[in-house]
Amino acid sequence: MFFNRAFPYVFGGVFLFVTIFFIVILVSVLSPALRGKMMSGQVKAMKHMVDNSEDELKSMIHTVKSAVDGSENSGTFCKYCGKPIDEDSKYCKHCGERQYWD
Numbered sequence: 001m002f003f004n005r006a007f008p009y010v011f012g013g014v015f016l017f018v019t020i021f022f023i024v025i026l027v028s029v030l031s032p033a034l035r036g037k038m039m040s041g042q043v044k045a046m047k048h049m050v051d052n053s054e055d056e057l058k059s060m061i062h063t064v065k066s067a068v069d070g071s072e073n074s075g076t077f078c079k080y081c082g083k084p085i086d087e088d089s090k091y092c093k094h095c096g097e098r099q100y101w102d
Contacts, residue, residue, distance in 0.1 A: 028034055063082055078085050078092040079099060085092050089099055 060082075063077075063084070066084070067077065067082075076085055076087045076089075077083065078095060078097065080097040081092060081095040083092065083094040085094070085099070091098055
């Protein structure tokens with residue numbers, strides 16, 4: 001008997017709690033200030049990746065240009081990393097891989 005009279009009040013309280021919970025979540029996701037904080041972390045991570053890869057790309061471009069021009073080294077390059085090495089090298093001084101000559 002008690003359950004029948006208390007059910008609407010309990011159900012109403014649970015419904016109100018769930019509704020408020022979803023409103024708080026929705027506001028926090030759609031809030032420009034919170035979205036800005038989340039995006040700033042992603043932007044910082046992306047900037048860090050770009051800054052670190054910039055030096056590697058410059059090095060690779062320089063290696064390719066010098067290989068095409070033939071200006072820096074007369075022609076012996078590592079078969080694994082592509083960087084110039086001495087003609088009599090058994091191992092690459094940059095990546096450490098063993099060089100097998102045909």
